[in-house]
Structure formats: structure tokens, C-alpha cells
Amino acid sequence: MTVSFFCPASSVSEFFENLMNNICKGMYDGLYNVSNELFQGMFKSLNDMISDSTSFITQDPQTWSATAYSFIKNIAEHVCIPIAGCIITFVFCLELIHMVQDSNQMHAITPEKILIVLIKLGCFLLIASKSFDIVMGIYDIGSWAAKQINPLVAGSSGDISIDQILQKPADDKYTLGLVFSMLINMFLLFAARVVVFALAVAIFVKTNLWYLELLIYTSVAPLPMSTFMNREWGQIGNNYVRKIIAVCFEGFFMLVAFGLYSALVTNLQYADGDEFMMKLFMTIGCGFALFFMLCKAGNISASVFNAH
DSSP, rough: OOOOOOOOOOHHHHHOOOHHHHHHHHHHHOOOOOOHHHHHHHHHHHHHHHHHHHHHHOOOOHHHHHHHHHHHHHIIIIIOOOOOOHHHHHHHHHHHHHHHHHTTTTTTTTTTHHHHHHHHHHHHHHHTTTHHEEEEEEEEHHHHHHHSHHHHHHHHOOOGGGGTOOOOTTTOOHHHHHHHHHHHHHHHHHHHHHHHHHHHHHHHHHHHHHHHHHHHHHHHTHHTTTTTTTTHHHEEEEEHHHHHHHHHHHHHHHHHHHHHHHHHHTTTTOOOTTOHHHHHHHHHHHHHHHHHHHHHHHHHHHHHOOOO
């Protein structure tokens, strides 16, 4: 008695197709998980850097760097204030000369006019001596405005997952071509993570440069503020005050840019026909847009306050 086994060719073919599909699926899922970690890490590095920059913007210069703050304050009080005293003396003499010229060789000079000039001298000596504190007061106003922006919104890069730019195929559609395609996508994500990390560092550096610019402008505050007494020289002080207000409010505009970036990334819409590379470039492009907006924050603030 013999037993025969009948195995159709279609069953064998289906078995190997399923086996190949499962192997490709396992390889694809492994590459997909690695790509997801790269993608999440890419946004985590940017999100952490934005959060750090947000905390820097909303803190006081003394908290940012007590050493730099003390150094700048020492320059303002022991270097610039004596020079400001010389400038005020020169401007005071110039004011007296103008008063003599305008009063018909001192015939029309009254004690009231002399008293007004002396009061002006005293006021601007006081302003020059307290110019550092005045600038820090202006900064406190800008810092208060920046702190009114929700830090949870401004300090977040948005919530976006890899599913939005790369969707998995159906369970029975895995092929070696998809595996190789996923491998290429993983390398693209690795390169994108390097680019975004460099972008995050650039954003952090830009935030710190803003603080350095603020401290440098503050260090010479007594000099321009010593020119208010004279009509012609007073333009120097007026321009400085507008500029320092613009610099102090630059942090406010940076936080606005952070908040807009968060909203832009979270609500980013992709067309159904867009390929993975296009979607990835669109996502990274939002990061570059944030960086360029931070670079323009100073110009925006200067335009608002008419500072040149």
C-alpha cells in the first residue's frame, strides 16, 4: 500500500511569498524603528535647545552670567562715567556759549536762565551716573513683556511623529525594494538629525549673542546719556535710547518666533502625493525658518522702535 502526497505548485509559491514577506517585514520594521528614534531624537535636540534658549531669554543678565554682569557694570561705573563727566563738561560749556550768543552779548541773560542751565547740568549728571541702572530698568520692562508669553508654547518645537511623513505599507506588501527604500530613508534621517543638531546649536548661540550685545550696549550707557543737555548732541542720546529699547525687546520677538514655530510645525500639512524626501525637507525647512526669524528679530525690533 502506497501513500501519495499532492502539493500544488501554487501552495509552494504562496508559502515562499509569505516567508519572503515576513522576512522583509521584519527587516522593514527594524529599520522603521531606528528611523523613528532618529526622527524623535532630531526634534528632541531642537526642542531642548529651544527650551534652554527660552529660559535664557526670560532670565536677568546677572543670572545669565554674574561674572559678565559684574565686568560690564565695572566698565560702566569706573571707565565710562568719568568720560561721561568730561563730555557733560564740554556740552555744558557749549551750552553757555550758545546762551551768550543768543542773548546779545549777555545783556539778556537773567538769573532764571542761569538757574535753568544749572538744573539741567545737575539732572544730566544724575542721569549719566545712574545710566547703567536706567538701562537695566528698560531691560526689566522687556523681560516682563517676554515672560507674559506662555513658555510652554514658546519653548516647544511642536508635536510631530514619523507617521506623518512616512507611513508603513500593508502587511502583505513588503518587498526587498521597500526594505532598501527604508534603508535610504534612514540614512536621510541620520543626515537630517546632524543638520537639525547644528541648527539647534546655532539657535542657542544666537540667543547668547543677544545677551552679549545687550551687555556691550549697556557698558557704554553713560557716554550717550551724557549728551542730552545740548540740542545738537542730544540726538546721540536719543538714538541710543531707541536702540537700547530695541535690543531689550529683541528677546520678546524671539519668544514670539518660538511660539509661531511651534504652531507652524504642529499644524504642518502634507499633500498625499508628496514623497518622503519632500516631507522631510518641509519639516526641516521650518527649523531654518525659525533660525532666520531669530536673525531678523533684531531688525524687526529696531524697525518698531525706529532705532538705527
